[in-house]
Amino acid sequence: MGKVVASDIRERMKLLANRQIIQLGGGLPDASLYPAAEIAEACARILGDPASAATALNYAPSEGHPPLRAWLADYMTGIGAPCGVDNIMITNGSQQGLDFVGRLLLSPGDTVAVEMPSFIGALRAFDAYEARYVALPGEVDAALPTGAKFGYLGSDFRNPTGTSLSLAEREALIDKAAAIGLPLLEDGCYEKLRFEGAAVASVFALAVQKAGDVEACGVLHTGTLSKTLAPSLRVGWVAGPSAVIRKLVLIKQAADLATSALNQMIALEVAARCLDRQAALGRDLYRRRRDAMLEALGAFMPPGVAWTRPEGGLYIWLTLPEGIDGAEVSEQALMEDAVSVISGAAFYPVDPVRNTVRLSYSLASEEAAREGIRRLGARLSAMIGAPQRRNSAPPARR
């Protein structure tokens, strides 16, 4: 526990519970998208039938509700990674999958190669196993570090930067990792939320294709229904070679026996009926909100601030001028301007780059995003000592 620290984001969420804050921080789905009616109907159907109620209210198998595993095996096959039921394990959200892979592969002092910056939830999970960290570079010609137990990466619209790996970068990463025997753990949290540009196959799918069989591939993949259906279902999954899945199932048995059968059955019904529709609604809403935020950034950020331009997902990453601390920005923006943003430093497991901030466009309406970015721009101008921008110049890009 000495290595485990409170998550800034979760602490912040508690603090904000009752205030009128413009939310440009947390990466939660917009509540208007939750398929509440479909979930209520599915729940009524499942519990209305004595046989399915008996299954739903009992313990599920530790590896997951078999029909949901089968559906997800088809889903993974449909995105180019042919999987069978034995290649899928259901977890309590994909966060649990990250935790279990850490538990399986890490002993105290072992090294994990991660992107810098990286998803904070994964870092906290690996911290619990006393991991050390090195950088996992994504660029095609960058050498991979040796000696790490595995490499953890997001390929699409990463949390926190919003950036993605190109096809060439994915291919190169798989080849280089295979050459040094480095297993990869790909976090597929946002893969269904691409609203611009051509889809690129996941690292997992490419690795399965290269190996010719999922059983021979050196990549594990986590997926989730949190960002497309609802986080509270807590339905995620790990896909990978069956020998690894079997080990993870033993860990699941020790950790919590099983994910809720009722939740899995609801998730299956709702996903089968409307996952594609829900993802399309999310893409449409988040694209509009991203556009509004990018436009506001162009209009209100002082010179010297750069930002990413995501093709999907929920996040934009700001790089501030040297010497401006993202933690101070986030503190002042919250307390003085009622705008919530997340300091970037916490997303680095080592050598934090302090002049960074994570923005999310998932929660704020277009109007609120514009107002929030206007206030943030004014705050940054004051901190930098730069004149406030009033025009709308084209956005800087990274």
Ligand SMILES: Cc1ncc(COP(=O)(O)O)c(C=O)c1O
């Ligand atoms: C990159 C990434 N992975 C995993 C998760 C965990 O999601 P869940 O446990 O709800 O599936 C999140 C949540 O924000 C995330 O951003």
